[in-house]
Amino acid sequence: MCIAIALNFLLIVDPKDVVRDDGRHIAIFKAPTIKGEISGVVSVLTDPKIIILLPAMFVGEMCLALTSSINAYYFNLRTRSLNNLLFQAIMIPAPICLAYIMDNKKIRSRRIKGLLGSVLVGLISLGAIGGLLGWVVSNHIDRTKAAPAIDWTDSAFAAGFILYVLSGIIYACFQIAVQWTLAALTNDPALCARYAGAFKGTVSFGMCISFTIDSQGMNFKKQTIVQLILYIIGWVCLLYVIAVYVKPTNYFLEDSVIVPAAFEQKVAVEGVIGSDQAEEQVIKEEIARGSLNHKAANVTQTATK
Known part of the structure; x- marks a missing residue:
């Protein structure tokens, strides 16, 4: 992390110095002021499309607390270590597959690309969380009982393992779909930065709430129901913003953006x-x-x- 901080000062280029191949800059950059930044933050927080998108931002990382808690309770040490390794590993190919849809040049309509990718992410998310709910109920997964310490050699391993790995796809891809949508709403670097701040603050708040709920000892069934409802709301809001607010292009619509x-x-x-x-x-x-x-x-x- 310290090396990354050092490299930041050495390698990252100032956005105003970025020049396209055609010789044009990407935008007109103005020196920020306190008044301008406050006004910009207020405008983002009062923007209808951002307000609608807040539930989708909020749930972006919520699955981590519940699934991590179940993983720690249900499996023994070596098995949950394997699960965690594959949870991280699945986050490499899953976004690549999502990018193939949402950045596919063969699909000409940006709105269609966003809807296709978000529908796929939503179906996986709701299917996995719904499956988790059924698994918790049918197997009587209750944190008040003694931990079963399931090993990867046990017959009870497979279902919980698959659900845990699927949660890695949710964790990686749901927030990527939201970030793609935010990026599709503007080409203005300053506005992109404010959108990114709104996203990071909201998604972190959602994760904080989910870990707080879990730390209070709420049973797994109730936690799963809460998350399923929140993901449904967030998914619907995400699809609505893409369908209504994503334009074929934002070029020519923003004064500070220089068109290629x-x-x-x-x-x-x-x-x-x-x-x-x-x-x-x-x-x-x-x-x-x-x-x-x-x-x-x-x-x-x-x-x-």
């Missing part, structure tokens, strides 16, 4: 911004209302033709 030359040329030549007719119509309506920034004036005149 290739994208600007594509719009000027093709007159198409969205990836399908519905999305293109949204952009054209925004052009008609004059909501596009001044830097896009010449380009959008061509696009509307």
Whole structure:
């Protein structure tokens, strides 16, 4: 961790010095002020789409407390060590598979990519938590009873092991789907930073609450029911924000963002911004209302033709 801190000062480039291959910078950076930062934080916390997304942020890491507690109670030392190793290992390929959907260039609509990825994550999450609830109830997993100390050679190992590994997928992928959505809402680096802060604060608060509940001795069945309900609410909110607020592009809509030359040329030549007719119509309506920034004036005149 100390090495990472040192490398931060040596290797990380100031965002205002980042230049694209076409010679353009990524944004116009202004010196931050206390008043501006306070105003920015307030605007994020009062933004309807962020408020709607808060439940999805809140539950992002909640599964960790419950599943860790069950793992420690149900399995013996060497088995829970194996479980923890594979819990971490599954977090490498799972996001790669998710990225194949949510960053797939063959799927032209960004909204469709977000919905497909989030639906997959949601189904795995709800299926795993629902399965955990059924497993806890059917096997009478009760922390007030003596720990069974299940070993990986026992027949009772498989079900609990699979559910624990699936929770690793939830832990990695649910919050990635939320972060993807936040990143899709803006190209403004300053706003991205505020979104990231809102996410990290909210997801940490959710994890804190889940560990607090577990530390108070709530039985596993009730904890699982609480988490299942919260994940359902968070998933629905996530899908709603993607369906309603994610645009085909945010270029031309934010004054501080510098549009890449290739994208600007594509719009000027093709007159198409969205990836399908519905999305293109949204952009054209925004052009008609004059909501596009001044830097896009010449380009959008061509696009509307």
